[in-house]
Amino acid sequence: MNSKKALVPVLLIYTLFILSCAYIVLPEGVEKPTESADADNRGWAGIVTNVGQSDSGDLHIDITIRNDTNNWSTMRAEDGKPAILTTSDGQTECDTVFVGTGGHRLAPGFQTRGYTVEEDGQPETQLIYVECAGTATTSGATLSIDYISFIGELDYYVEIEEANKVEGTLELNLDEVITDLSYPIAASVDGLIQDASVEIVALSENVISLLDMQRDETGFQFTWQNHNPSKFPLKTHIGIPPVIGEDGIIYGVYETLDIPEVPLTPAGESVEWTTDIPIPENVSGLYILLSVESKKPRTYVNYALDITDK
Secondary structure, three states: OHHHHHHHHHHHHHHHHHHHHHOOOOOOOOOOOOHHHHHOOOOEEEEEEEEEEOOOOOEEEEEEEEEOOOOOEEEEEOOOOOEEEEEOOEEEEEOEEEOEOOOOOEOOOEEEOEEEEEEOOEEEEEEOEEEEOOOOOOOOOEEEEEEEEEEOOEEOOOOOOOOOEEEEEEEEEOOOEOOOOOOOEOOOOOOOEEEOOOOEEOHHHOEEEEEEEEEEOOEEEEEEEEEOOOOOOEOOOOOOOOEEOOOOEEEOOOOOOOOOOOOOEOOOOEEEEEEEEEOOOOOOOEEEEEEEEOOOOOEEEEEEEEEOOO
């Protein structure tokens, strides 16, 4: 009789454990991922925009890359790995491969055809293309490019080259050339684009906002503010946020996001600082690709700010 009574609490605990595994209450505003959400991740896509010859007579292929991952993502061709051109005569390795986002995370549904690099201390535009030495244009040819991407929030405390790493291959048909693409948005994503005046809650409930922007013939100067409601002095890093416009170029040389100097915000106070982006005066339809230190130190959440009227 005593053994039966002792068994009742054990069975009750076991039952509650099973039920707790089957029913999990998530925090308000957070939804459990679904298979359909994962299915929306189609990786990165490549679009051929021109097939021609370089000045030296090599096959030259201009490419636009599109973020179809359904999340913020950076992307680059695998280092030291050639693209493979396949024709009726066989396969050719193409060693000149400039494909990627220049280190920046690009918004889902956005597409780009180039990015900014630094040459001799000056910003230069690097267009996205592949060249195949000694090869002429051939009908029916295809090009494959192996790439790696890093999807979602960036956490520098995790090994940066392994966190959220995804490998893929761009498969391009050189007979399918598209010349009328619209930049930078290829497909709209609900709730993605934020007004430039938005106040963004960052690390330790700090609030980041864009106070002002000035444009001249050399580019933009952005004035940022951090308000710190906490009891401790704090820095909120945002790097040097790049911009992308209707020409499809990402302007701004990528740096590790906590390297650019940010002032310390005293407890209960606000501070301001500026960032500068060189950009041609005739480029418009712009969006800021903003990464904000959030949740914990050296973890970044991304926002697309609309400055298309500037």
